[in-house]
Amino acid sequence: MVRTHPRYSIINVRGMLLLYVLLSILTVLFSHSFFITTLQDGSLPGILNRIVFFTVPVVLMVFMAFSLIRLLRDIILRRTGSKFQARLMAYFIISVVLAAVPVTIITIQSVYELVRFWRSININNTLQYAQNLAMENYSMNLDRFEKLSLEIEGMDDPFPSDLPEGLWAVQDFRQNNDGSWVSLGFQGDVSRGLPSPPANQPGFVSRELPRDIDTIRYIQIPRRGVYRILSYKLGEGFDAVIAAMENERSRFDVIDSLELNVKPLVIYYYGVFLFPILLMTIIITISFSRRITQPIVELAEATTRVAAGDFSIQIISRPGDELGQLITSFNAMVQNLEKSRNALLKAEKISVWQTMAQQLAHEIKNPLTPIKLSAERVLRRWRNEPERVGEILESSMLAIIQEVESLSTMLTEFRTLSRPTELSRTWTMIRDLIEESIGLYRGGYPEIQFDISHVGAAVSVKMEKRYLSQVLTNLIINGIDAMDGKGRIEIRTDLVKKRESRYCRLSIKDTGKGISVEESAEIFTPYFTTKESGTGLGLPIVERIVNDHGGTIWFNSALGVGTTFFIDLPIDENQDNQ
Template sequence: MKMVRTRPKYSIINVRVLILLYVLLCILTVLFSHTFFIETLQDGSVPDLLNRIVFFTVPVVLLVFLAFSLVRLIWDMVQRRLGSKFQARLISYFIIAVILSAAPVTIITVQSVYELVRFWRSINISDTLQYARNLALENYTINLERFEKLSLSSDFNISRTSQTKLSVQDFPEGLRAIQDFSPDENGNWISRAFLGDETQEIKTLPGNQQGFISRELPRDTDTIRYVLPSKDLVRVLSYHLGEGFDAAIADIEEERARFEVINSLELNVKPLVVYYYGVFLFPTLLMTIIITLSFSRKITAPIVELAEATSRVAEGDFSIQIVSRPDDELGRLISSFNAMVQNLEKSQTALLKAEKISVWQSMAQQLAHEIKNPLTPIKLSAERVLRRWRTKPEETGEILESSMLAIIQEVEGLSTMLTEFRTLSRPTELSRSQTMIREQIEENIEIYRGSYPEVLFDIEHVGANISVKMEKRYLSQILTNLIINGIDAMNNQGRLEIRTDLVKKRESRYCRLSIRDTGKGIEEQDRPDVFTPYFTTKESGTGLGLPIIERIVNDHGGTIWFNSAVGVGTTFFIDLPLDEEPLPLEGAPDNGENQDKQ
């Protein structure tokens, strides 16, 4: 019993592995898309060339894999493999469904991005931020002027304040600390006195030139310092610009930078959208289609195996069984198919047995009839000799020779018929020997050239280097029988053409041997019985020649059929397996098995 396993063919990666890869791709897409949006909104530019190469590697690899799978599917369709068209339809339906569902979402998303950027552009944030910045700078300038007047007032004159002790309560508005620096014995300026907010105390003298000093952050956060120098003393006044002044200025500058990024997004929105779909959406679509290809193979594989098994059953192979999967609709269908094939096999066995019995009964009856026919003249000849011997023994010699010749002739006919019957009934002895077909044809033709001078034997189209898997004696028997039949059909005059062609049927190569005569042809009503044992249209024929030839050809894996037209002639075709060595084709390939049969 042959078992056929239902599984997908030509599958490179398992469906489960593809689904796992799809999940990993989705996770990576989420992670990288988050990073992509953050970086894009920070600078508003398209990723550089290196990043584009890295990101687009995944879709390119998936495209190559998908192209390979599609080319393989197209090749299966070209080769007309079972299931390829069904698989192509499944994939086409899925791709159409994906396009119909993805197209509106894509269009809406792209349009939303454009509208969002346009909306951002319509908000007049730039002027507002510039006004806030100008306002902060104006406030800063006013404070500088006020703090400078305050610093130069007599209240903070070094000569005066050195004589007068100040307290924090005496500080005017905005002043947060006073710190004095004087040189030590090494000439280094060190802090000698400090009064005010301790957070404003500095470790080193920032400068000894009168005026405001450059601000250093974070040391001078929300603070501006003014220097009052003298010969041996430098006083540093620390003024407060307002709580959160530097933070507000930084926020204004940061928002201005972000708004400039938004402005730049409008210029790069098209390449950014293409990049986004090419890197994040397109790979998932490709992966989905690849998974669909694998699923379609998995779905169509049992159907293909079922179709192939059905085809083999139609050809007469009832020993095939398909391995089915449990708890599955296709599994139940396959189980029903297996049960049907088993029942057909049992029915076929019983039918073949009955047919064999019927055939042998018919052949036995026919053989008995054929044997009975010559027994009558044998009996009559013997009775005639016996009767003459009893009545006129002296005249027995007159009829003895003719009677004995008649008996011998009928006995030889019986012997020939029994020999042919034995040939038909016993199996053909096969061998692996090869026979050069042209040499055998020339050898058989040579026997009849001299005996039939009015018959033209044409073997011009017989290949010189063709060998078939058949013993010489069997090929000679086939040629002899068909040549004699052709000569008899032409009444010993006409044209007998023999030719060979190389043909291919399915995966095997054959030599097509054709023998054509220009005789009277075969009547329409006689054609179905040509290969039936004991059927003959000749007066001296046994009706076993063509059945024996058919038996030999079939046992060697070949086929035989004929075309005939009354008044035109008959052509017998025989396809014999070629030798295993490949040979160049001399004829056109066969478009179908036995397409010329009648």
């Protein structure tokens, strides 16, 4: 079984679906990173990031370009089904675009409205008010801390068991001569203790985080060489609240950047996430349209070949193909047609043999008449004028010999046509035999160009060499006669498969005058000839030889263009398929 024109996509539908799933997974993974980066600073992704993201759309565009170029080429070459495929693909693409456009417009409008809504919220004033309150609270704590420091400074015992409300801890240090610090006393929360004074000057200490989280430090020098550090509570989570307000302010500043970059961000978003999905959808659409139209195209081409007389064509239906039943019915119809044709051919052959016998009797009778007349002429002269018999003897004998040779040739060809072919099949290298056959005519017909460049060097056919030589010689002579000794003969071989067998398709094409429709019906009929000196048995003998070797022969012809004879012959099963 063979297909008429099996064509495959650059990548099949399953491969496309796999790419689609992978693209969707990458979209989900990278979109998370994309949104986090964008919302952190409101800027576009970097150059390297953009290159990585846009690689997928570029690759998909290359795939789509190849598919569209091939479809355009099919349309230009007017291949069967190409326009139908283009229309089907256009319908799919229009449907996808019409479905995507409203969603795209609504999404873009929603993004603009969302950004505009966030900009309308006056969060800056609120944050500013909160920061002012925090600073006022901080100033009040400084004032209260300063008062507490004065109270501690006036106490006889600077380390009371109960520290005044608001103090974390009190700690005294003394510096040794070597510069090291020694703790003289500590009272309060041990988590607020320090290994050494944070400064060497009295007064408030600059806050350093995380050392001074939620804490204000104050240094006193009660006596020479002694440093007292007072730690004051700002309140639980004071610094965390301040940091949160700063963070929120910076996050809301991102909205300003988003509004400036919203247009390129939307383009980038659709170019990275939506556009590849649309491209993938279009590519899958092209593959699906080809999958839908291909069985129809195969049926159309197979129908054309059946109409041309090739009943060996069988279409392989794909598993799960919706047109499988139709293809099965078509294959059954072709097989029935082939059986009917064979029965008809058998009946025709019987009729042909009857006609051939009558024609043979007629053809034998024609030379017998001049033989009889020549013999009677000699006999009559011998009886009446024996001394003058020499005047007509030579011409009469030559006429008799010529007619006898014609009879012998005709009977030899008839015997070749009628008797079973003595088969002794061997594997014969076809190119060598073709070169040998045309070598006999190259010198005699210098104005004829013989082209065998498309004959495979390693192709062999299972056929007796002398019979194959007879076939080639007959067809080459017919081509030379059809071109009046001037033109071009092209011989080529192609490997084909019919059902479970492989064949070598041998074609011999000439640029002669061609064969008319009326003559085409009789071309393989015995004793039918268009030549003045032909016997009409050459092509019937060729057909008989080819059929006896398990092959088939047919031809295509056009008046004024030329004729091509096709012969399918069994080939060596060990040959490669190239």
